[in-house]
Amino acid sequence: MTGVDNAEEEKGRVLVVDDEQVIREILCDFLTMEGFTVHSVEDGESALKELERRQYHLVLSDLKMPGMGGLELLDRIQKTIKNVLVVIMTGFGTVETAIESMKKGAYDYILKPFKIEDVVHVVERGLERQRLQTENIKLKEALSIYRVSEAITHSIKLETILELILDAVLAEGQADVATLLLKDPSSGLFIEQHRRVAAAAENATVGLLDTNLLLLEVGRGVPILAHGLKALRFFSEPPPDKRLVSFCSIPLKVQDRVIGILNAYSYTNGHRFTEGQRKMFAVLASRAAASIENAQLYEDLVDRNSDLEKANRSLAENFRATIIGFAHALEESDKYTRGHSERVAFYSSLCAAGLTLPAAEVERIVQAGLMHDIGKIGIRYEKLNKPGKLSPEEVAMFRTHPAKGKRILEPIPSMQELIAGAWCHHENWDGSGYPRGLMGDNIPLLGRVVAIADTYDAMTSDRAYRKALPHDVAVAELERCAGAQFDPELVPVFLNKLDEHREKMIAEGEDIPR
Numbered sequence: 001m002t003g004v005d006n007a008e009e010e011k012g013r014v015l016v017v018d019d020e021q022v023i024r025e026i027l028c029d030f031l032t033m034e035g036f037t038v039h040s041v042e043d044g045e046s047a048l049k050e051l052e053r054r055q056y057h058l059v060l061s062d063l064k065m066p067g068m069g070g071l072e073l074l075d076r077i078q079k080t081i082k083n084v085l086v087v088i089m090t091g092f093g094t095v096e097t098a099i100e101s102m103k104k105g106a107y108d109y110i111l112k113p114f115k116i117e118d119v120v121h122v123v124e125r126g127l128e129r130q131r132l133q134t135e136n137i138k139l140k141e142a143l144s145i146y147r148v149s150e151a152i153t154h155s156i157k158l159e160t161i162l163e164l165i166l167d168a169v170l171a172e173g174q175a176d177v178a179t180l181l182l183k184d185p186s187s188g189l190f191i192e193q194h195r196r197v198a199a200a201a202e203n204a205t206v207g208l209l210d211t212n213l214l215l216l217e218v219g220r221g222v223p224i225l226a227h228g229l230k231a232l233r234f235f236s237e238p239p240p241d242k243r244l245v246s247f248c249s250i251p252l253k254v255q256d257r258v259i260g261i262l263n264a265y266s267y268t269n270g271h272r273f274t275e276g277q278r279k280m281f282a283v284l285a286s287r288a289a290a291s292i293e294n295a296q297l298y299e300d301l302v303d304r305n306s307d308l309e310k311a312n313r314s315l316a317e318n319f320r321a322t323i324i325g326f327a328h329a330l331e332e333s334d335k336y337t338r339g340h341s342e343r344v345a346f347y348s349s350l351c352a353a354g355l356t357l358p359a360a361e362v363e364r365i366v367q368a369g370l371m372h373d374i375g376k377i378g379i380r381y382e383k384l385n386k387p388g389k390l391s392p393e394e395v396a397m398f399r400t401h402p403a404k405g406k407r408i409l410e411p412i413p414s415m416q417e418l419i420a421g422a423w424c425h426h427e428n429w430d431g432s433g434y435p436r437g438l439m440g441d442n443i444p445l446l447g448r449v450v451a452i453a454d455t456y457d458a459m460t461s462d463r464a465y466r467k468a469l470p471h472d473v474a475v476a477e478l479e480r481c482a483g484a485q486f487d488p489e490l491v492p493v494f495l496n497k498l499d500e501h502r503e504k505m506i507a508e509g510e511d512i513p514r
């Protein structure tokens with residue numbers, strides 16, 4: 001049964017308009033037998049009413065009828081009804097009348113008395129044309145959706161995607177105005193975010209939508225397709241300057257939540273949105289919803305990344321504070337070494353500034369300077385701060401601090417990159433240092449830089465066993481030991497930067513070590 005119905009639908013709907021009952025009956029019988037769905041009326045007015053009630057593909061109308069004639073009916077149909085073909089039948093068949101009806105837009109004409117096969121042939125040919133036209137429209141719609149989809153996949157910017165979607169509503173849905181309302185997450189209100197207006201409808205006032213009523217309908221997932229006065233009930237303030245012909249409203253849903261509403265307006269006489277166009281709007285609305293959701297997910301991701309970056313920054317700051325805390329704790333017990341690690345860090349930063357290094361590497365050198373003597377936590381430090389020479393045992397104990405520093409830092413993943421500073425700052429360029437006797441470039445840069453900074457500060461600070469040496473003496477000692485104890489290329493780099501620093505201090509009236 002369903003199959004028969006579908007077959008009838010596929011063959012097409014025909015409206016016969018003729019004042020002669022016998023003609024109506026003959027045409028109805030024969031065309032129904034051919035598989036068409038046929039209705040008949042006896043005059044033009046009834047035909048127009050029937051065409052407004054139901055959709056027909058083809059009207060077969062007599063030319064001469066009481067009241068409205070066939071040509072007038074043709075004219076009225078063309079003004080108000082879309083997508084229907086009109087075939088004129090005339091018993092007064094002259095070429096002139098036929099030409100006139102064709103000029104006015106009739107699809108074809110049939111001369112009375114007709115042969116039924118001719119009528120069937122004309123109707124079939126007309127319906128085939130209608131079918132091809134519909135397919136063409138569907139193809140165009142599919143193409144438009146395809147184009148929008150393509151554009152969406154090539155665009156990450158939400159604004160661009162939404163505008164593409166509204167443009168497609170105008171171009172392919174032949175809407176005059178398209179708007180997109182999005183739910184404001186804080187207030188929960190639906191606010192118009194985007195609007196596109198066709199050139200022909202420029203300055204159109206769209207009125208104010210009754211979003212509560214819209215949501216009642218579309219919130220249940222039911223799209224709205226309404227025409228004329230029926231459409232106006234969805235407005236709290238109807239458009240004042242234009243007569244709304246057709247209105248379509250589709251929810252943008254993400255899972256069960258309505259996150260927005262897509263609206264299409266037609267002010268063009270005779271252009272009501274069709275069911276097919278409504279379906280196309282629904283596809284576009286679902287694209288819009290998916291894009292908005294993706295964009296929101298993307299924004300969430302960006303937010304989360306920025307939270308993570310903040311957490312990382314705060315970890316790094318904590319880390320730095322911890323290093324300084326360690327260094328201070330180490331030095332507090334001894335007046336001779338108080339401030340030593342911070343000064344070594346500063347002198348290391350001077351040397352690093354003279355090299356072309358990334359900022360992160362400079363920072364690493366500064367932190368390594370702060371941490372270089374962390375291994376002294378593990379030795380009997382107070383025993384070493386005494387006037388006079390250290391015994392061989394005391395020297396041996398002192399020399400364990402680089403390796404102890406390595407062992408202290410080793411288990412802490414975030415401190416791995418500082419190990420070289422603590423472990424290698426007593427290695428000498430010529431291989432005579434400790435703990436491993438590394439030579440030249442085999443000594444990590446951190447170790448080579450900290451060694452120079454450490455020695456300069458040790459020489460220019462008071463010690464339990466001697467007073468601070470003058471700057472010039474310390475410089476001469478560094479220069480003398482360049483290539484033996486120290487990296488010969490790093491010594492002049494450090495001394496240049498140190499000179500610059502001291503000149504700046506003098507210019508600013510600051511005290512500098514002699």
Ligand SMILES: [Fe+2]
Binds near residue numbers: 373401425426454
């Ligand atoms: Fe040391």
